[in-house]
Amino acid sequence: QSALTQPASVSGSPGQSITISCTGTSSDVGSFNYVSWYQQHPDKAPKLIIYDVSYRPSGVSNRFSASKSGNTASLTISGLQAEDEADYFCCSYSRSVTDWLFGGGTKLTVL
Amino acid sequence: QVQLQESGPGLVKPSETLSLTCSVLNGSLDNYHWHWIRQSAGQGLEWIGRVHTTRGKNFSPFLGSRVTLSADTSKKQVSLTLTSVTAADSATYYCARGHYCTGSSCSHWYFGLWGRGTLVTVSS
Numbered sequence: 001q002s003a004l005t006q007p008a009s010v011s012g013s014p015g016q017s018i019t020i021s022c023t024g025t026s027s028d029v030g031s032f033n034y035v036s037w038y039q040q041h042p043d044k045a046p047k048l049i050i051y052d053v054s055y056r057p058s059g060v061s062n063r064f065s066a067s068k069s070g071n072t073a074s075l076t077i078s079g080l081q082a083e084d085e086a087d088y089f090c091c092s093y094s095r096s097v098t099d100w101l102f103g104g105g106t107k108l109t110v111l
Numbered sequence: 112q113v114q115l116q117e118s119g120p121g122l123v124k125p126s127e128t129l130s131l132t133c134s135v136l137n138g139s140l141d142n143y144h145w146h147w148i149r150q151s152a153g154q155g156l157e158w159i160g161r162v163h164t165t166r167g168k169n170f171s172p173f174l175g176s177r178v179t180l181s182a183d184t185s186k187k188q189v190s191l192t193l194t195s196v197t198a199a200d201s202a203t204y205y206c207a208r209g210h211y212c213t214g215s216s217c218s219h220w221y222f223g224l225w226g227r228g229t230l231v232t233v234s235s
Contacts, residue, residue, distance in 0.1 A: 034220035045205060045228050046156065051221035089156055093220055098171045102156040
C-alpha cells in the first residue's frame with residue numbers, strides 16, 4: 001500500500017510543463033521538509049532529482065522544480081523533453097508507523 | 112565514486128528464507144543509514160528498513176518480525192534476511208544510502224545513492 005497519494009499518470013507535449021502532486025498527512029509531508037522525488041526509467045534504479053522539498057542535486061536539470069504546501073508536495077517539470085518520460089515517485093520521512101513513505105508513482109508520458 | 116551492489120539468489124521457494132547482501136564499493140558504511148527498498152513488478156516503492164553501524168536499525172511494521180538487517184563494517188556490506196517468504200515478496204530489492212548522522216546531528220535525509228537492484232522471485 002502507498003501512504004502518499006500521487007496521480008497514476010500525467011502527460012504533456014514537448015515544451016510544455018506538467019505538475020505532479022504528492023499528498024500525505026500532517027505526520028509526514030506536513031511535518032517534515034524531508035520530501036524527495038525520484039525519477040525511474042524502465043528497468044533502471046530510481047534516481048534522486050529533488051531533496052529537502054525543493055533542492056536539486058548537482059547535475060539535475062533546472063527544468064525540475066518542486067515545492068510543498070501543507071500536506072501536499074508538488075513536482076513541476078518545465079520544457080518537457082522526450083527523455084523525461086519515466087515514472088516519478090515522491091517520498092517523505094514520517095513519524096507514523098514507518099520511517100519512510102513513498103507515493104505510488106506517476107507515469108509521465110511525453111506525447 | 113561510491114557504488115552499491117546487491118547480490119543474492121534470484122529464486123527462492125515459498126516459506127523459505129531470502130538473504131540479500133549489499134556491497135559498498137569505493138566507500139565505507141560509516142555514519143550513513145543503509146536502507147532496503149523493494150518494488151514489485153509494475154508497482155511502487157516499499158521501504159523495508161534501515162541499519163546504521165552504531166545507531167541501530169528500524170523496520171517497516173508491515174513486514175513484522177520477518178525482517179533482519181545487519182551491517183558488517185569490515186566487509187563493507189549490509190545484509191537483509193526475510194523469512195517465510197511468499198509470492199507477495201517477489202520484487203526487485205534495492206539497497207540505498209540514506210541519511211548521514213554524526214554526533215547529535217543528521218543530514219542528507221534522502222536516498223542519494225541506489226544500487227541497481229536485484230530481482231527476487233518466490234516460486235516453487
